[in-house]
Amino acid sequence: MKKDMTCIVCPIGCQMTIEEKADGTYEVTGNTCKRGPKYAINEMTNPTRVIPTTVVIKNAMLPRLPVKTAEPIPKGQIFDAMAVINQVVVEAPIKTGDVVIKDLLGLGIDVVATRTMDKC
Amino acid sequence: MIYDVVILGGGPAGLAAAVEAKNDGAEKVLILERDRELGGILNQCIHNGFGLHTFNEELTGPEYAERYIQKVKDLNIPYMLDTMVLDMHDNGDLKSIHVINEENGYMIIETKAVVLTMGCRERTSGAIGIPGYRPSGVFTAGTAQRFINMEGYMPGKEVVILGSGDIGLIMARRMTLEGAHVQAVCELMPYSNGLVRNIVQCLDDYDIPLKLSHTITFIHGKDRLEGVTVAKVDEKLKVIPGTEEFIPCDTLLLSVGLIPENEITRNAGVVMDNRTNGAIVGEMRQTSMPGVFACGNVVHVHDLVDFVSEEAVLAGKGAAKYIKGDLDTEITFTTTNGDGIGYVVPQQVAMTNVEEKVTFYMRVRQVFKDKVVNAYIGDQLIATKKEKKLLPAEMVNFKIAKDVLAQYPAGEIRFVVEEAK
Numbered sequence: 001m002k003k004d005m006t007c008i009v010c011p012i013g014c015q016m017t018i019e020e021k022a023d024g025t026y027e028v029t030g031n032t033c034k035r036g037p038k039y040a041i042n043e044m045t046n047p048t049r050v051i052p053t054t055v056v057i058k059n060a061m062l063p064r065l066p067v068k069t070a071e072p073i074p075k076g077q078i079f080d081a082m083a084v085i086n087q088v089v090v091e092a093p094i095k096t097g098d099v100v101i102k103d104l105l106g107l108g109i110d111v112v113a114t115r116t117m118d119k120c
Numbered sequence: 121m122i123y124d125v126v127i128l129g130g131g132p133a134g135l136a137a138a139v140e141a142k143n144d145g146a147e148k149v150l151i152l153e154r155d156r157e158l159g160g161i162l163n164q165c166i167h168n169g170f171g172l173h174t175f176n177e178e179l180t181g182p183e184y185a186e187r188y189i190q191k192v193k194d195l196n197i198p199y200m201l202d203t204m205v206l207d208m209h210d211n212g213d214l215k216s217i218h219v220i221n222e223e224n225g226y227m228i229i230e231t232k233a234v235v236l237t238m239g240c241r242e243r244t245s246g247a248i249g250i251p252g253y254r255p256s257g258v259f260t261a262g263t264a265q266r267f268i269n270m271e272g273y274m275p276g277k278e279v280v281i282l283g284s285g286d287i288g289l290i291m292a293r294r295m296t297l298e299g300a301h302v303q304a305v306c307e308l309m310p311y312s313n314g315l316v317r318n319i320v321q322c323l324d325d326y327d328i329p330l331k332l333s334h335t336i337t338f339i340h341g342k343d344r345l346e347g348v349t350v351a352k353v354d355e356k357l358k359v360i361p362g363t364e365e366f367i368p369c370d371t372l373l374l375s376v377g378l379i380p381e382n383e384i385t386r387n388a389g390v391v392m393d394n395r396t397n398g399a400i401v402g403e404m405r406q407t408s409m410p411g412v413f414a415c416g417n418v419v420h421v422h423d424l425v426d427f428v429s430e431e432a433v434l435a436g437k438g439a440a441k442y443i444k445g446d447l448d449t450e451i452t453f454t455t456t457n458g459d460g461i462g463y464v465v466p467q468q469v470a471m472t473n474v475e476e477k478v479t480f481y482m483r484v485r486q487v488f489k490d491k492v493v494n495a496y497i498g499d500q501l502i503a504t505k506k507e508k509k510l511l512p513a514e515m516v517n518f519k520i521a522k523d524v525l526a527q528y529p530a531g532e533i534r535f536v537v538e539e540a541k
Contacts, residue, residue: 006320006456013316033510049321052167052180053297054269059495061156063272066166066182075325077247082297096186 016040032068045077055100060092060117067100071109074111080105092119123231124148126217128205131160132238134414136429140436142195146443151199154220159185160239162301163267167290173426193230208388210409233439236385236414240378240421248376249431252338257345261375276371280348281305282336284312288375291323303367306334306350308357313489313513315423345370378421381480395419395463402468403478404438412506413439420465424517448472453533458486460537464465482535492540493518497531
């Protein structure tokens with residue numbers, strides 16, 4: 001199978017082509033750095049994304065705390081992840097990097113705060 | 121008290137300029153910020169992708185801001201929040217900044233140098249004049265972003281987005297994740313105005329159609345938005361009759377461009393560039409007014425915050441040099457945009473201030489494939505930058521070494537898009 005894709009590892013956005021060979025290996029062309037093929041193969045076999053979103057926070061200056069998955073999660077589980085994250089309510093104070101959800105969906109990946117919010 | 125450097129705006133440009141000025145020996149630095157916290161627009165940009173150049177890792181907006189806020193705090197740089205700058209006057213060696221806040225009332229702050237870092241604001245529906253009604257449900261993409269990410273309000277459920285700028289693309293994904301249905305992103309131009317990775321990650325990932333060469337010709341709904349009429353445009357951007365299509369929706373987001381916020385700059389009499397809508401600046405981001413510097417989106421709209429920080433370092437360094445009397449003002453080169461290039465920043469270069477190289481930022485006017493950007497002084501080709509693809513959405517970053525420029529006594533550096541040889 002052959003697929004054209006735009007690399008999104010960096011802002012250059014190389015137009016790459018990935019082809020699955022008969023022996024199950026992949027050939028990637030069009031990339032300009034070695035991160036390209038890694039991304040392309042991953043997009044073919046197990047596409048993943050970091051999910052940045054928010055959770056409800058109490059006793060802070062704002063009612064929402066920005067969070068993200070500490071690692072990219074499988075693309076197919078994004079909406080399952082959102083459903084879990086949207087149930088969470090935390091209390092200030094919170095520091096950047098604090099774990100908001102441990103082991104999201106059993107993936108072994110935490111959801112962490114992406115900003116510090118003091119109590120007020 | 122007389123300050124060394126006063127910084128107008130505590131967003132990414134202001135924070136990085138303050139840190140650099142202080143590190144370079146400016147003792148009395150002050151940041152003025154009109155919002156209730158530092159960080160500027162980064163606070164609402166909760167998505168990742170910031171800092172790939174600066175920190176070599178992928179951060180979210182608030183994380184990127186926090187790194188600079190921490191540096192400001194570590195250096196004990198004072199800042200005033202909820203403080204609005206009204207005016208700036210040039211009194212020769214000193215500038216006076218007229219500001220107002222709830223705590224101190226009206227104040228006049230005196231300083232030797234100023235760095236303008238007010239950023240930019242969004243074009244609104246009024247600015248583009250779409251015919252039809254004025255119901256609720258029409259937002260700029262950035263307003264919707266603040267509502268969802270910071271205030272916790274969802275603007276609507278059935279969404280159309282006009283304009284494929286980065287904020288529009290980011291909001292298409294954000295609203296989808298929060299349960300809304302984004303029907304389409306309409307773009308007037310035949311190409312997107314957003315970064316490629318945002319088209320892939322925000323639209324392609326969620327099967328949101330990008331309708332290129334499409335615009336909105338009518339807004340329906342008297343109280344709440346009920347739908348929009350979308351139509352195709354020809355190469356002259358004129359609506360093609362018969363292509364109109366009604367799309368029902370309760371929310372319209374506009375991502376139709378950003379305007380540098382330069383009221384203070386203009387009122388002070390700083391010379392402006394009508395290509396960038398920002399001040400004309402030199403290699404250290406000095407403006408026509410001695411001691412006044414400008415950097416970030418107030419000079420020209422950037423697509424990556426990393427380059428804002430890079431530019432702010434120059435302005436901070438320049439301001440520190442200026443107060444020590446080390447900044448040369450004699451202009452060696454001016455720059456100009458030739459064929460295919462929309463603008464070039466900086467517009468002037470004083471060679472004695474240059475350390476190793478000058479980075480010229482520019483935008484192309486249209487999509488080019490397998491072309492080069494050439495820099496000329498007179499007929500002499502002085503530098504070339506090869507690009508596989510040149511997009512108006514992605515700023516070209518053209519570095520020329522000091523040794524190369526030093527071979528020429530003076531003149532105009534002209535940047536043009538040409539065939540690769």
